Amino acid sequence: VSKILSYHWTSDQEKLEAFVLNKIEKKERALLAAHLEKCEDCSRKVQEERELLAGIRRFGRAEMKRRLRMRTRRDQGRRFEWIHAASIAAAIVVMLGAAFAVRWFINIEQKTKTREIILSENKESKPGERALWIIGRIVEVKAKPAGGLPAEKENRSLADRIEKQSEKVKGETIAQEMTSSQTAGLKEETSGTAQRRADTAGPVAYEPVRTDAFKSRASSQEKAKNYPQSISISRSQTNESRRALSLPLGARESRISDAEKKKAQPTPAAYDRLKLPAADSNKAKRSGESAGLMKSETSTAPQITAKTRQPLMAEEKPVLHSEYSAKREMRPAANRGRSIKNIVVRKGDMNDLPASMRTRDASAVHTRLEKTREGMVLTFYSDIIKDSVATSIEAVAPDSIIVTFSNKQIEYHIPGGLGGKM
Amino acid sequence: MRTPLFFLNEDSKVLDALRNGDEDALAGLFFRNRSAITALVVQNRGDEDDAEDVLQEALVVLWERVRDGSFEYRAKLSTFLYAIAKNIWFRRLARQRREVEMPDEYDAPDCETLLPSEEMEENERVLAVQQSMERIGYPCRELLLLFYWEENSMDEIAQKLGFANADTVKSKKYQCKKALEKLVRQALGEQS
Numbered sequence: 001v002s003k004i005l006s007y008h009w010t011s012d013q014e015k016l017e018a019f020v021l022n023k024i025e026k027k028e029r030a031l032l033a034a035h036l037e038k039c040e041d042c043s044r045k046v047q048e049e050r051e052l053l054a055g056i057r058r059f060g061r062a063e064m065k066r067r068l069r070m071r072t073r074r075d076q077g078r079r080f081e082w083i084h085a086a087s088i089a090a091a092i093v094v095m096l097g098a099a100f101a102v103r104w105f106i107n108i109e110q111k112t113k114t115r116e117i118i119l120s121e122n123k124e125s126k127p128g129e130r131a132l133w134i135i136g137r138i139v140e141v142k143a144k145p146a147g148g149l150p151a152e153k154e155n156r157s158l159a160d161r162i163e164k165q166s167e168k169v170k171g172e173t174i175a176q177e178m179t180s181s182q183t184a185g186l187k188e189e190t191s192g193t194a195q196r197r198a199d200t201a202g203p204v205a206y207e208p209v210r211t212d213a214f215k216s217r218a219s220s221q222e223k224a225k226n227y228p229q230s231i232s233i234s235r236s237q238t239n240e241s242r243r244a245l246s247l248p249l250g251a252r253e254s255r256i257s258d259a260e261k262k263k264a265q266p267t268p269a270a271y272d273r274l275k276l277p278a279a280d281s282n283k284a285k286r287s288g289e290s291a292g293l294m295k296s297e298t299s300t301a302p303q304i305t306a307k308t309r310q311p312l313m314a315e316e317k318p319v320l321h322s323e324y325s326a327k328r329e330m331r332p333a334a335n336r337g338r339s340i341k342n343i344v345v346r347k348g349d350m351n352d353l354p355a356s357m358r359t360r361d362a363s364a365v366h367t368r369l370e371k372t373r374e375g376m377v378l379t380f381y382s383d384i385i386k387d388s389v390a391t392s393i394e395a396v397a398p399d400s401i402i403v404t405f406s407n408k409q410i411e412y413h414i415p416g417g418l419g420g421k422m
Numbered sequence: 423m424r425t426p427l428f429f430l431n432e433d434s435k436v437l438d439a440l441r442n443g444d445e446d447a448l449a450g451l452f453f454r455n456r457s458a459i460t461a462l463v464v465q466n467r468g469d470e471d472d473a474e475d476v477l478q479e480a481l482v483v484l485w486e487r488v489r490d491g492s493f494e495y496r497a498k499l500s501t502f503l504y505a506i507a508k509n510i511w512f513r514r515l516a517r518q519r520r521e522v523e524m525p526d527e528y529d530a531p532d533c534e535t536l537l538p539s540e541e542m543e544e545n546e547r548v549l550a551v552q553q554s555m556e557r558i559g560y561p562c563r564e565l566l567l568l569f570y571w572e573e574n575s576m577d578e579i580a581q582k583l584g585f586a587n588a589d590t591v592k593s594k595k596y597q598c599k600k601a602l603e604k605l606v607r608q609a610l611g612e613q614s
Contacts, residue, residue, distance in 0.1 A: 013596070021573060048547075052602070053570050055551020057486075060571035062552070064482045071449045072478070079453070 009035060010042040020049045133357065136365040136403070136410035138384060342375025343418075345403050347388040353381040365410050376418070378403070380410065433499045440488040448481045455500050459507045468511060476514075480506040490573045547610065554605035562598030569595055 009015050009032055018024050019032055036043040348368065357366045367380040380403075387405040394402045399417040403410045439447035456477060463473035480503050487493035496502075555563060561583050568574045568582060576588030576595075585591045 021570070023573075051545055051547045052551055052599075052606075054545070055548045055606075056555060056566050056570040056602075058548060059552045059555035060567045061479075061482045061486070063567070064485060065478045067445060068448055068452065068478050068481060069474075071445060072452045072474075075449050075453070 007035065008039060008042055010039075010045040016045065016049050019046065020053050132369050132415065134367050134369050134412060134415065136367050136380065136412045138363045138365055138382070139402075139409040139411060140407070343393050343401070344375055344377045345390040345393060346377070346379050347385070348379040348381045350381050350383060357381075367410075367412065369414070371416075376414075378412070382410075384408070385410070433495065436499060437488060437493070437495065440485060443489075448485060451481055451484075451499065451503065452477060455503050455507075458500065458504055462504070462508060463511055466511065467515065472511070472514075473507075476507045476511045477503070479510050483510075486571070547606065550606045550609040551602070554602055554609055557605055558598070558602055561594070562601060565591065565595055565598050566602065 009019075015024075015032070019029065022029075024032065036046055353366055359366075362384055365380050365382045365385070367378050370377040370379075385405055385408055387408075389405075391404045391406065394404065395418060396402055399414050401412050401414060401418070403412065436447045436451060456474070459477040459480070460470055460473040463476055464470065468476075483506050484493070484499070484503060555566070558566075564583060565579060568579045574582070576591045579595075580586065580588055580591045583591070585594065
C-alpha cells in the first residue's frame with residue numbers, strides 16, 4: 001500500500017483519464033485519491049484533467065443544444081407548414097361539406113314542397129291500411145283561370161247557361177230532323193266535352209255543344225222554327241236523336257219503348273266505369289231508365305238539365321267526385337285493372353298534425369293520403385284554407401289532382417297515380 | 423406503480439434511438455414535452471424562450487445519461503424530463519436571485535443528483551477549454567468529444583471516425599489533447 005501511495009500515478013495518462021472519467025474501481029480509486037492528498041503536483045494534474053474534461057463536456061452540451069435548437073426550429077417550421085396545410089385542407093373539407101349539406105337540405109326542401117314524403121310507418125296508420133303523407137301546394141285563385149272560371153262560378157254560369165239553353169232548345173226540335181248518323185256524330189262530339197265540364201262543375205248538368213256538323217244543318221235550323229216551342233220527346237224519336245239531346249242529362253225514358261230501353265240500358269261494367277254508387281247503380285239497373293250517366297228522372301216535363309251526380313259535402317259526407325272520364329283517358333294502362341272509386345277530401349284538425357310536419361311554408365299543405373278499396377281519402381291540414389268543403393276535384397294528370405275551394409286550390413301529386421297502389 | 427405498456431414501448435423506442443445516436447428522437451421528445459415545460463416555466467417567472475432553452479438543456483442531460491449508460495428507467499421519459507427541467511430552471515432562478523424563495527415543489531436533492539456537476543462552471547480554464555474546442559478542427563473535436571463526453575471506447579471511436587484501430591485512435595487522441603492544451607494555454611495567455 002505504501003508503494004502505491006508513493007507512486008506518482010498521474011504520469012500514466014490512461015490511469016489519469018480513467019480516474020477522471022470515474023472508470024476505476026472503488027478500492028483502487030481510494031488508493032489513488034489517497035496519493036493525491038500527499039502529492040500536490042499529482043493533485044494539480046488531476047485538477048487540470050478534470051477542467052479539461054469539464055470544458056470538453058461543456059462544449060459538447062452546448063454543441064448538442066445548438067444542433068437540437070436548429071433541428072427543432074426546422075421541424076417546427078415543417079410542423080407549422082403541415083398544420084397550415086392541414087388547416088387549409090380541413091377548411092376545404094368543411095366548406096365542401098357545408099355546400100353538400102346546403103344542397104342536400106335544399107333538395108330535401110324541394111322534395112318536401114313538390115313531392116311526397118312517404119311515411120308509411122306513420123303512427124296514424126291504421127292496421128291493415130297504409131297511409132302516406134303528401135304535401136300539396138296552395139294556389140291562390142284570384143282571376144279567371146285560363147281554362148275557365150273558378151269552379152263555383154263556373155258551376156253557376158254553367159247552370160245559367162244550361163237553363164238558357166233549355167229554353168232555347170225548347171223551340172228546337174232539332175232531333176226529329178236529324179238522322180241517325182248525324183246525331184251519332186254529334187253525340188260523339190258533345191258527350192266527352194259535356195261530361196268533362198259537368199264532372200268538373202259538380203252538381204250541374206252537361207251542356208249540349210253545338211258542333212259544326214250540327215250547325216251545318218241549315219235546313220234543320222229553318223225547319224226548327226216551325227216546330228212547337230215546347231220540347232216533346234216522343235216514343236217515335238230514335239235513340240240517336242235522344243242522345244243528340246244529351247241523354248245523359250236525364251231524358252225521360254218513360255216513353256221509350258221497351259226494346260229501346262233494353263238497348264239503351266248500360267251494362268254493369270258501364271256502371272262501374274261511371275263510378276256510380278252501388279245503390280244508385282242497382283236502382284238504375286232496376287228501373288232500366290238510365291241511358292246516360294245519372295239516374296233518370298221519371299217526370300214527364302221535358303227537361304234538358306238533369307241531376308248528373310249528387311255532390312257530397314265534406315261536412316256531411318266526404319266530397320265525392322268521380323273524374324271517371326279523365327281517369328279513363330289518362331290513367332296508365334298498368335292501373336286500369338284497379339280504379340279508385342271515390343276521392344274524399346276532408347279538413348283535419350291542425351292539432352292532430354304531427355309537430356314534425358309543421359312547417360313555416362304556408363303554401364305547403366300536409367295531407368294524409370289513404371287509398372283503400374273503397375276510395376282515396378285526403379285529409380288536409382291547413383290554417384289558410386278555412387273551407388271544409390271542396391268545390392271540385394280535377395284530375396290534371398294521371399297522378400295529379402287539383403282540389404278547388406272557394407278561393408284557393410291545392411295541387412297534389414298522388415304517388416302511384418290515381419288508381420295505383422301506394 | 424405499474425407503468426402502462428404502451429408508454430414503456432414508446433419510451434423504449436426512444437431510448438433505443440438515443441443509444442444509437444439518433445438526434446431526431448430528441449427532437450420528437452422536445453415537441454411532445456414542450457407544452458408541459460412551457461407551462462412550468464411560464465408559471466414561475468419565465469417565458470417561452472426560457473422554457474425552450476430549459477427543455478433543450480434537459481434533453482441534453484437525458485442524452486448524456488443514455489449515452490454514458492448511467493440512465494435508469496424508473497419513470498416515464500416525460501416525467502424524467504419534467505423533473506430535470508424543473509431543477510434546471512429553479513437553479514437558474516436561484517443563480518439570478520440568490521434571495522429568491524424557492525417554491526414548495528422545488529426539490530433540491532434531485533437537483534444535485536440529476537444535473538451534471540457545475541462546480542467548475544465558473545472556472546476560467548474550463549471556459550478556455552470550451553472556447554478552444556471551437557477552434558480545434560476535425561477530427562480532434564469529434565475524437566475528444568467521443569472520448570470525454572460520450573465516453574466511447576477506442577474501438578468505437580475508430581469505427582465511428584474511420585481510424586484503422588484503437589491504437590491509432592489512442593495516438594491521435596494524444597496529439598489532439600496536446601493541441602487542445604496548447605490552445606487553452608494560448609487562450610489563457612500562458613506561455614509554455
